[in-house]
Amino acid sequence: MIEQPKNFGFGEDETMLRDSAAKFFSDHCTPDKIHRQVANNSNIHRNIECIWDKTLWRQIADLGWTAACVPESAGGIGMPLVAAVALAEEAGRAAFPSPLISTFNATFVLRECRTANANAALAEIASGKPMTLAITNQQGSWEPSDTDVLVDNGQLSGTAWFVQDARKAEGLIVSARSAAGVGLYYVAANAAGVLMTADGIIDLTRDQAHINFSGVNAIEVAAPGLGEIALAHALPAIQVVLAADMVGAGEWLLQTTVEYTNTRIQFDRPLGFFQAVKHPLVNVMLDIDRAKSLAYSAACAIDSDPERKDWATTRKLAHMAKANASDMAVFASSRAVQFHGGIGFTWECYVHLFFKRQMHNQMLFGDAKYHRAMLADMLIGKAS
Amino acid sequence: MADADRKDTPEQAEFRTYCQDWLAHNHPGKPPVRIPLGALELSDPKALTWLQAWQRSAFDAGLVGCDYPVEFGGGGRKNCQTIANQEMQRAKTPFFPNIIGLGMAAPTVLFHAQDSVKSDLLPRLFSGEDIWCQGFSEPGAGSDLANQQTFAERRGDSWVINGHKVWTSLAHFASWMILLCRTDKSDKYNGLSYFVVPIQTAIGKGVTVRPLIKMTGETGFNEVIFEDLVVEDRYRLDAVGAGWKVAMTTLSHERGAGELVTPAAGGMTQEDTKGANTGSPSALIELAKNSYRNGKTAADDPLIRDEIVKMMIRQEAFRQNQRRALVPQLIDHPMRIPLQNKLIGTEFNQDLAEIAYAIEGPASSLYLNDDNAPGGGEWQLAYMNSFGVTIAAGANEVQRNILAERVLGMPKSK
Numbered sequence: 001m002i003e004q005p006k007n008f009g010f011g012e013d014e015t016m017l018r019d020s021a022a023k024f025f026s027d028h029c030t031p032d033k034i035h036r037q038v039a040n041n042s043n044i045h046r047n048i049e050c051i052w053d054k055t056l057w058r059q060i061a062d063l064g065w066t067a068a069c070v071p072e073s074a075g076g077i078g079m080p081l082v083a084a085v086a087l088a089e090e091a092g093r094a095a096f097p098s099p100l101i102s103t104f105n106a107t108f109v110l111r112e113c114r115t116a117n118a119n120a121a122l123a124e125i126a127s128g129k130p131m132t133l134a135i136t137n138q139q140g141s142w143e144p145s146d147t148d149v150l151v152d153n154g155q156l157s158g159t160a161w162f163v164q165d166a167r168k169a170e171g172l173i174v175s176a177r178s179a180a181g182v183g184l185y186y187v188a189a190n191a192a193g194v195l196m197t198a199d200g201i202i203d204l205t206r207d208q209a210h211i212n213f214s215g216v217n218a219i220e221v222a223a224p225g226l227g228e229i230a231l232a233h234a235l236p237a238i239q240v241v242l243a244a245d246m247v248g249a250g251e252w253l254l255q256t257t258v259e260y261t262n263t264r265i266q267f268d269r270p271l272g273f274f275q276a277v278k279h280p281l282v283n284v285m286l287d288i289d290r291a292k293s294l295a296y297s298a299a300c301a302i303d304s305d306p307e308r309k310d311w312a313t314t315r316k317l318a319h320m321a322k323a324n325a326s327d328m329a330v331f332a333s334s335r336a337v338q339f340h341g342g343i344g345f346t347w348e349c350y351v352h353l354f355f356k357r358q359m360h361n362q363m364l365f366g367d368a369k370y371h372r373a374m375l376a377d378m379l380i381g382k383a384s
Numbered sequence: 385m386a387d388a389d390r391k392d393t394p395e396q397a398e399f400r401t402y403c404q405d406w407l408a409h410n411h412p413g414k415p416p417v418r419i420p421l422g423a424l425e426l427s428d429p430k431a432l433t434w435l436q437a438w439q440r441s442a443f444d445a446g447l448v449g450c451d452y453p454v455e456f457g458g459g460g461r462k463n464c465q466t467i468a469n470q471e472m473q474r475a476k477t478p479f480f481p482n483i484i485g486l487g488m489a490a491p492t493v494l495f496h497a498q499d500s501v502k503s504d505l506l507p508r509l510f511s512g513e514d515i516w517c518q519g520f521s522e523p524g525a526g527s528d529l530a531n532q533q534t535f536a537e538r539r540g541d542s543w544v545i546n547g548h549k550v551w552t553s554l555a556h557f558a559s560w561m562i563l564l565c566r567t568d569k570s571d572k573y574n575g576l577s578y579f580v581v582p583i584q585t586a587i588g589k590g591v592t593v594r595p596l597i598k599m600t601g602e603t604g605f606n607e608v609i610f611e612d613l614v615v616e617d618r619y620r621l622d623a624v625g626a627g628w629k630v631a632m633t634t635l636s637h638e639r640g641a642g643e644l645v646t647p648a649a650g651g652m653t654q655e656d657t658k659g660a661n662t663g664s665p666s667a668l669i670e671l672a673k674n675s676y677r678n679g680k681t682a683a684d685d686p687l688i689r690d691e692i693v694k695m696m697i698r699q700e701a702f703r704q705n706q707r708r709a710l711v712p713q714l715i716d717h718p719m720r721i722p723l724q725n726k727l728i729g730t731e732f733n734q735d736l737a738e739i740a741y742a743i744e745g746p747a748s749s750l751y752l753n754d755d756n757a758p759g760g761g762e763w764q765l766a767y768m769n770s771f772g773v774t775i776a777a778g779a780n781e782v783q784r785n786i787l788a789e790r791v792l793g794m795p796k797s798k
Contacts, residue, residue, distance in 0.1 A: 006391075007711040015713045258792050272794040275785065281792060282784040286724055289708075290701035296714060297704040320697045369690065372697075376689040379696055380669055383684040 002310045008300035010082045017079070018086035020063065025094035028056055031252075031350040038097050038204040042347045048198040050167040050207040052097045061128025065100065069107050074122035080303040081237055085244040085295055092248030092361075095353045097205040099165035101245055102132035106173050108237040109133060110221060112230035113184060118221040121171060121186050132169040134160035134187075134211055135231060142366050144175070144182065144231035149213055151176035154220070156185060156193075156213040164364070166196055166209035174218065181225030185218035192216070203360035204353060236302055236318030239365055243295040243325035246361045249354050250288045250328050253336040256351065257281060261339055271339065280335050287328035294321035316378060323371035329358035392467070399450070399464045403471035406445050411475055412438045419652075420604075421662070421766060423483035424553040427603045432515075432557055435481040438649070439512030447472065448486070448647045449510040452494060457507030465645040473651035480649050484554060485509040485516030487646040489562045491637045493580065494644070496621035496630045505560065505580065510647070517558035517583065519549040519565075519608060520631070527782045528798075530572050530628060534565040534610060536579065543620070545581065545590070545613040551776065555593045555606040558583045564631050567624055576627030580619045583608070590614065600768045638777050641722035662759065662766040665695040668739060671759065675743045682743045691739045698732055720791045727783040730773040737767035 038051050060066070069084045070076020084104050091100050107125055110118045125131055137148040138161045149158035156176050163172070172187045172194075187194060193216035199208040222230045258281060261272035271277050298317035305314050333355040337344040344351050362368070376383075392400060417430045426432050442448050447468040452458025480486060490509055493502055508514040525531040534547020547565060555561070561583050568575030583591055590613030595603045622630045636642040661667040669692060672683035682688045705728075708714050709721040740763035741748045750757035751764055774780045788794040 008708070008714070010711060010714060018713075254792075258794060262794060270795045272788070273797055275781070275797055278788040278794055278797065279781070279784045281794070282787045285720070285787065285792065286728065289705055289721060289724065290698070292714070293704035293708045294697075294701050296708060317700070320700055323693075324697055324701060372690050372693040373686075375693045375696065376686075380672070380683055380689055380692060383686065383689065384680060 002301070002304050002313075004300055004304045008082055008296045009080050009303055010086070010296065010300075013079065014083045014086055017065075017068065017083055018090060021065070021087050021090040022093075024060070024063070025090055025096065028059075029094040029096055031095070031353065034095055034097065034205070035350050035353060039347065039353065048200050048207075050198065052099075052168055057098055057130065058128065060098070060100070066103055066107075066128055066130075067126035069104065069111075070122045070126040071111060074119040074126065076122065076126040081240065081299040082296060082303060084237075084241055085299045088241045088244035089248035089251075089292075089295075092245035092250075092357070093252045095205045095249060095252070095357050099130040099132060099168040101241060102165040102169060103130050104241050105133050105164075105234075105238045106131035106171070108234040108241075109135075109173055109184065109230055112233040113222040113226070115221055115223075117186065117219050118184075121173070121219075121221060124171065129171055130165070130169045131171040131173060132163060132165050133175075134163045134166075134172045135175040136160060136162040138210075142235075142370070144228040144235070147175040147177055147182060149174055149176040151178045151183060151185065151218070151224070154218060156187065156216045156218050159210055159212045161210045162199075163209050163211050165207055166211060167198060167207045172211065173221065174213070175227055175231060176218075178224045180223075182228040182231075183220055183224040184222035184227035184230060186221050187213070187216055187218045201360070203356045205357050206360060233308070235365070236298065236315055239318045239322035239371070240295050240298045240302065242361055242364055243291060243298075243321040246325040246329040246358060247288060247292045247295055249358050249361070250284070250291070250325075250332040253332045253351065253354050253358070254281065254284050254288060257284075257336045257339050264341070271341075277339055281339070284328070284332045284335055287324070287331055291321065291325040291328045294324050297321075312378065316375065319371040319375050319378075322366060323368040323375065326362035326366075326368040326371070329362040333358040393463070395462060396464060396467050399461065400467045400471060403447060403468050404475075406447070407471055407475040407477070410441060410445065411477060412441070415478060419478060420602075421769065423479055423481050424772065425602060425604045425769065426481060426554065426557065429557075432481055435478055436512045436515075438478050439480045439482060442472070442477075442480070442649060443511040447649075448480070449490070449506070450647070451644060452490070452506065452510075455499075456494065456502045457510050463645075465647055469645065469648050472649040476651040477649045478652045480512065480647065481557075482509060482512045482515050484518050484562075485512075485514065485560075486648070488518055488634045488638050489516045489560070489580070491642055491644045492562060492578075492621065492630060492634045495633050496578065497580070498618055501580070501618055509560075514559040515554055515557045517552050517555040517561045517606075517608075518634075519552060519561045519563040519581070520634075521551045522548060523550055527779050529564075529631070529778075530576065532564055532566045532576055532627075534563070535569075536565050536567050536577060536615075538567070538617075538624075539614075541617050543579065543615045543617065545579075545610045545615060547610050549608040549610075550596070551605050552593075552608045553605045553776075555583060555608050556595060556603070559585070561608070562634060564627050567627070571625075573628045574625050576631070577624050578621040578627040578630035579615055580621065581613065581615050586613055598769070598772070600765055602769075635778065639723065639726045639783075641719060641725070662737060662740070662762050663733065665692055665699055665736065668692050668695065668736060668743065671740055671763070672743045675745060675747070675758065677743075677745060682745075688739075688743060691742070695732070695736055695739065698728075698735075702728055702732065717791050720787075723783070723787050723791060726777060727780050727787070730770065730780065733766070734770035734774055737763050737770055740764075741767060 067076040068079045072078040174185045193214045195212040298321040301314040450459040450461045450464040454460035536543040563579045567577040592609040675682040752761040
């Protein structure tokens with residue numbers, strides 16, 4: 001067993017970072033402001049837009065959020081993963097429309113590449129360049145070895161699907177296959193031969209695209225065969241940060257629904273008096289607490305095991321965190337809409353922003369059933 | 385993992401070494417008789433006697449009541465009970481039989497009784513010589529605990545008690561009871577008072593104990609009838625009318641959210657005590673690997689696998705919740721996790737045993753009296769018994785009200 005630090009390694013620096021993030025969001029990202037910004041057009045057939053506030057992005061880069069988990073050797077701050085988890089939790093609580101989570105995910109992958117080119121990309125992240133992963137095939141597989149993009153002689157061709165925050169990102173980390181296996185490649189989002197087609201998605205706080213590469217010159221950040229290993233090594237951190245985003249959003253949904261049911265009067269009483277409302281909300285709380293504890297413990301396990309000596313335990317905790325958080329995200333969202341009653345079903349109520357973000361998050365990098373199936377193979381043994 | 389990230393104080397470290405050393409030489413070994421899952425299910429006097437001897441030896445060695453004052457039979461240490469508990473768990477000892485005494489009566493007596501009562505009662509409580517029971521529930525006071533009808537009437541320096549208590553675990557072995565009752569009929573909450581009353585010495589002299597048979601077919605709990613039982617005033621805890629406040633001390637400790645850590649041994653595997661383990665997801669995996677479904681083992685069935693993994697996630701999350709509960713910067717309400725524990729723990733065990741029914745298939749019909757029953761029928765017994773704890777100690781519906789009202793700030797449901 002790997003020795004772990006006290007308090008999940010969540011010390012003064014992490015607390016200060018988290019508290020400053022909470023203040024930042026309450027100053028700049030209130031739900032009404034975000035709703036005005038991203039939900040100004042309810043038309044189902046609206047044009048696909050990518051709306052976000054780049055000045056806020058510049059500010060969070062200046063606050064060091066993108067540099068937080070970039071190693072010091074690559075020009076970052078080198079904070080532990082629990083710091084990113086805390087930022088993701090706050091970002092989720094604010095339903096923050098930004099490429100923050102995508103940029104974290106690119107960071108986790110690049111950290112595992114251990115090449116000069118990867119470090120150069122990390123340095124750009126540290127200075128505030130938004131990046132994202134383009135590593136998913138058309139079937140939506142989360143397996144590191146699955147990609148529809150081919151690499152030949154340093155040039156990419158094919159299409160990457162379900163790319164998150166694609167139109168906000170300036171840099172793409174693309175997985176591509178050659179005879180020697182899957183490698184990872186850095187491509188500028190505006191490079192020649194990159195054709196981005198925006199997806200019409202439900203989540204208003206994100207954008208998504210599929211990206212076609214036709215003979216695009218790319219910089220290798222992980223060699224063929226090593227790219228899929230780097231991805232596999234980064235997956236637990238990616239799963240945990242997504243779990244944390246869902247924990248934050250789940251807590252917003254819980255607290256907002258509690259407030260609403262405390263004030264909405266029916267049958268001469270606040271709705272929250274009725275146990276049919278009260279008990280499911282307690283179940284939401286239990287679910288959030290499980291997800292939060294698993295997310296922080298998984299992050300701490302990842303931080304404590306850079307050599308991957310107890311990798312099975314670390315992976316197990318990350319799968320558990322994502323599985324629990326995904327189920328929680330669905331449950332917290334559904335109860336929030338239901339207990340807001342008629343108003344909860346409307347576009348004007350802010351709940352849908354979080355509902356849609358949660359439904360997007362719960363499937364990203366594997367839904368609950370996907371992760372439980374992985375856990376079953378690890379903990380019970382493969383089925384015959 | 386939970387232990388490794390907390391460093392012991394020098395006192396704790398020294399005490400831990402002492403406990404380890406003592407346990408290495410004084411583990412009571414395998415029990416000569418079947419020991420039930422927990423103390424509340426004790427019905428065999430032979431099992432009780434064996435467990436009392438174990439509690440006595442642990443008390444004599446200083447592993448019970450470590451954090452209580454010396455003058456009341458305690459060890460006078462600081463934050464050491466948790467060390468003794470951890471080491472007893474690690475050494476896989478049997479549990480202590482005086483669970484209500486240690487978990488509920490002791491802290492309540494310590495915080496609310498006269499000193500002479502503390503020094504009279506606490507040492508024999510810690511040693512296990514006196515078994516304690518709890519007189520809270522009544523036919524008309526279950527979830528609505530304050531609806532107490534048992535009445536104590538003042539007569540000079542004494543009180544005369546009449547009433548009817550139910551679901552009284554361990555009363556058939558108990559020397560003493562913690563008793564919540566009414567002293568004023570005009571005020572629901574402020575009309576309650578709290579006493580400790582003798583049981584065994586008063587049988588036939590105002591006290592009748594009758595066994596109630598559980599749905600499992602086991603005895604273990606009782607009804608207790610008071611008919612003009614006379615109790616000295618010194619056995620009243622705190623002021624007349626302060627019973628509700630005193631009861632809250634009892635309940636917060638019962639729910640694992642009190643000031644004092646309950647002395648708790650345990651960890652002895654169920655294989656050692658009764659032949660089958662019913663308390664963990666890993667036991668469920670073993671069961672699934674040895675049960676069959678559609679021509680394969682139940683462990684190959686994707687739906688069963690999913691159910692088992694869900695339980696493993698809940699188990700790990702419970703562990704990590706306890707760890708996070710110690711990190712103030714990751715907690716937004718100090719009682720948010722402690723008040724969940726009773727609910728989560730009891731529903732976990734219930735769901736575990738329910739899945740075992742599914743895994744066993746047709747063989748789940750077999751019970752303790754059938755030699756072919758998987759695991760000796762213990763999963764079925766555990767499932768039925770699991771309802772005892774989802775109902776007792778404040779039904780889980782009441783626990784959810786408490787969490788909603790105290791932690792989430794929702795309106796009171798009464």
